[in-house]
Structures are given as structure tokens and as C-alpha cells.
């Protein structure tokens with residue numbers, strides 16, 4: 644079976660301090676960080692052992708993962724796993740990039756988010772170009788803060804056109820977007836609408852819990868990040884038994900990751916097989932040497 648798993652371990656710290664983010668300035672004890680590392684190593688070994696399925700993995704940490712060596716090591720290891728088609732990670736791209744050379748780069752994808760108050764745009768773009776030249780699939784993201792509009796337009800102008808720049812609507816925001824702001828965001832990201840409106844979802848069939856599921860540091864499985872009921876545990880030998888078609892119990896589905904699974908069939912024409920990597924068709928990456 645083709646399965647996609649979204650892994651989110653206990654890590655909640657980030658080296659940035661974005662005003663719109665609840666994870667800024669959190670710190671962890673050494674013991675908490677050790678637990679995060681052990682959880683990730685266990686998860687990586689589990690994926691290595693699951694040869695009966697074809698896998699896609701997306702790491703969706705609460706904080707920033709790639710400044711931690713164990714996430715970089717896990718990604719290098721995961722890209723070598725035969726039954727794994729793709730490993731993607733959400734990151735602010737503040738880490739060094741030399742470790743990327745050790746990955747099987749045609750299996751790696753990055754959601755690289757640029758935060759104008761925290762990072763230098765030129766340095767960020769140089770890293771994106773390096774990844775692109777190495778053959779890593781990379782999309783760039785920014786939060787649709789009205790005050791960032793100029794920075795978002797500059798980012799779009801300065802990035803190679805084949806690199807997709809997505810904009811996540813700011814949630815919550817102090818005021819509604821003006822028609823002019825909406826027009827400009829839509830002109831930069833043709834799929835901006837996907838994150839703008841709440842999507843009514845109760846009772847609708849959704850792929851989560853069947854071919855897509857989330858895993859936490861203990862191995863507990865949930866359908867998605869928004870339905871909190873535990874449906875199984877990957878370290879239980881019968882874990883596959885909990886996967887079956889389901890409809891959504893929530894009134895609304897709110898973020899790209901959820902809506903993408905809810906409306907996967909209609910988005911197939913836009914994203915093809917690269918929904919989890921958030922790469923619309925037509926945004927290409929040169930073939931890597933390995």
C-alpha cells in the first residue's frame with residue numbers, strides 16, 4: 644500500500660522568535676531533547692523495518708528541527724531507505740546545508756519558510772538556490788502578513804521562477820485582508836485560496852486514517868493534526884488494522900495539510916503526486932546526480 648505519515652515528535656523549541664508563532668522562545672531541558680532524539684531514532688528504525696509498504700514521510704515539528712543534529716541524521720538515513728519514496732520537512736532553513744550532500748537527494752523535499760523579521764533574505768535565497776542546484780525539491784513559503792507584502796513580492800521576484808512560493812493566510816489576523824491585498828497575494832500564489840477560508844468538512848470523506856496518518860513521539864497514530872483521538876500505535880504489531888476509510892468528525896478543516904487530504908482528488912491535477920511536498924505541477928527541479 645502507498646502510505647503517507649506525518650511525524651511530529653515532542654520537540655517544541657525554535658531558534659527564531661516570530662511574533663505570529665506560539666513556539667518562539669520555548670526552550671527544552673536536556674532530558675526533553677534526549678527524549679525527542681530517542682523518539683525520532685525509534686521512528687526511523689520503524690520505517691526502515693516496514694518493507695511491505697511504499698512510504699512518504701513529512702516531518703512537521705512544532706519548532707525548528709534542522710538545527711538539531713538528530714533530525715539531520717534521521718533525514719540522511721531515511722533517504723537511504725529503499726521503500727521510502729520521499730522525505731519532506733518543514734523548516735526555517737536556518738541550518739547549514741553540508742549534510743544534504745549525504746542524502747539521496749532525489750528523495751528529499753523541503754518546505755522552506757522565510758520569516759522577514761528573523762532572517763536575511765539574501766542568505767535565505769542563496770540557500771534555496773544551492774538546494775535547487777543540488778536537485779533537492781524545495782518550495783518556499785511565507786506568512787501572508789499584510790506588512791510583509793513588499794518582502795513577499797521581492798522574494799517572488801528574486802527566486803528562480805521554477806521555485807514555487809506559497810503564502811499561508813495569517814491566522815488569526817487583526818483585520819480582514821483588503822481586496823487589494825487579496826489580489827496581490829493571489830497573483831503571487833495561485834493556490835493562496837487553499838489556506839484562506841475555513842473548509843466545511845464534517846461528514847466528508849477524507850484520506851486521513853486510511854492512507855495518511857500522523858504519528859507522535861510515542862508512536863501513537865492519529866488521523867491528522869486536528870482530530871485528537873488516537874486510532875492506534877505503530878509499535879503495536881497490529882497497527883495496520885486501524886486504517887480504514889473514514890469521514891471527518893470536525894466542523895471545519897483549517898490548514899493546507901488537512902484540506903489537501905480532504906480534497907486530494909480535486910487537487911491531483913494541481914499537485915500530481917507531490918501534494919505532501921507542496922509542489923504544484925510545473926514547478927520543476929533538475930534531476931540530481933544521486
Ligand code: SF4
Nearest residue numbers: 657659661664667735
Ligand atoms: S520559524 Fe517557524 S516555528 Fe520558529 S518561531 Fe518562526 S514560525 Fe515559529
Ligand code: SF4
Nearest residue numbers: 849867891896901905
Ligand atoms: S478533513 Fe481535515 S480535520 Fe477532517 S479528518 Fe481530514 S484532515 Fe482532519
